[in-house]
Amino acid sequence: MLKLTNLTKKYQDFTLNCSLEVRPGTITGFIGANGAGKSTTFKAIMGLISNDGGEMELFGNNRQAPTVEDKKRIGAVLAESCFSGELTVKDISRVLAAFYPSFDKKLFLEKARELSLPENKRIKEFSTGMKAKIRVLSAICHQAELLILDEPTAGLDVVARDQILDLLREYVAEDENRSILISSHISGDLEQLCDDFYMIDNGQIICHEETDRLLSDYAVLKVSDKDLETLDKSYILRRRKEGFGWSLLTDQKRYYAENCPGMVVERITMDEYIMMMLKGETL
Numbered sequence: 001m002l003k004l005t006n007l008t009k010k011y012q013d014f015t016l017n018c019s020l021e022v023r024p025g026t027i028t029g030f031i032g033a034n035g036a037g038k039s040t041t042f043k044a045i046m047g048l049i050s051n052d053g054g055e056m057e058l059f060g061n062n063r064q065a066p067t068v069e070d071k072k073r074i075g076a077v078l079a080e081s082c083f084s085g086e087l088t089v090k091d092i093s094r095v096l097a098a099f100y101p102s103f104d105k106k107l108f109l110e111k112a113r114e115l116s117l118p119e120n121k122r123i124k125e126f127s128t129g130m131k132a133k134i135r136v137l138s139a140i141c142h143q144a145e146l147l148i149l150d151e152p153t154a155g156l157d158v159v160a161r162d163q164i165l166d167l168l169r170e171y172v173a174e175d176e177n178r179s180i181l182i183s184s185h186i187s188g189d190l191e192q193l194c195d196d197f198y199m200i201d202n203g204q205i206i207c208h209e210e211t212d213r214l215l216s217d218y219a220v221l222k223v224s225d226k227d228l229e230t231l232d233k234s235y236i237l238r239r240r241k242e243g244f245g246w247s248l249l250t251d252q253k254r255y256y257a258e259n260c261p262g263m264v265v266e267r268i269t270m271d272e273y274i275m276m277m278l279k280g281e282t283l
């Protein structure tokens with residue numbers, strides 16, 4: 001569906017070098033700290049900025065940037081983008097119907113009602129959350145095969161976030177070839193939604209993992225300074241100093257549970273994983 005190989009963008013004090021793949025029928029998460037390079041990657045994929053090297057394969061074709069036809073097959077939500085403040089939901093439905101032959105106006109207006117978006121209010125009078133909802137809705141109502149979503153749930157309350165996540169789940173469930181690439185600072189959203197995820201740090205992809213594997217095989221081990229000295233560290237990915245000793249990130253939870261009786265082996269959340277990967281030391 002989408003494959004980036006060493007896609008490069010150079011700014012004065014920042015270099016992006018990104019390789020990732022979004023397979024048909026999957027939701028791929030894209031995580032990283034502020035300034036890590038997520039929006040730059042999304043903009044490069046959509047051709048909003050030129051790239052300085054690398055390759056992009058989109059719908060099976062090598063591309064420098066998506067063509068007009070490619071764009072009709074993509075639904076995108078990019079940071080800071082929104083419709084003109086003068087438009088209403090009804091106006092937007094007309095604009096999208098004119099651009100996308102496969103735009104489903106009935107679905108759009110129906111979902112807008114479900115999301116409590118008034119049809120005749122202008123976008124400039126919308127709240128931040130309402131704007132976020134209309135952006136996502138606009139991306140999913142033209143039967144796109146690929147969604148590119150940069151922080152689609154930013155600024156939404158818990159209920160609205162849940163509604164958006166449901167929309168995205170429905171979108172993928174309706175057609176097994178549809179895919180999503182999504183970034184979010186809310187790791188719980190990604191944990192619930194994504195099949196796999198990439199983590200980017202300072203412009204470089206530092207890991208790629210299946211979400212199921214993260215939840216089943218990764219763990220945080222809690223050990224004292226003394227225990228750390230004698231521990232088999234073959235499967236330790238990161239360590240962090242704590243008051244009691246060390247927190248250790250492993251991707252071989254069972255190995256330590258079986259071989260180190262008495263050791264505290266804690267289930268990991270996406271948040272802890274991100275913290276360990278970004279703030280922990282390698283051994």
Ligand SMILES: Nc1ncnc2c1ncn2[C@@H]1O[C@H](COP(=O)(O)OP(=O)(O)OP(=O)(O)O)[C@@H](O)[C@H]1O
Binds near residue numbers: 014033034079
């Ligand atoms: N137009 C630009 N000119 C120069 N540097 C830029 C430009 N756009 C982005 N950058 C730099 O590229 C780096 C990555 O920025 P980017 O917006 O991709 O991060 P991000 O991962 O999306 O962060 P956030 O989570 O805060 O949105 C930052 O150091 C930023 O200053």
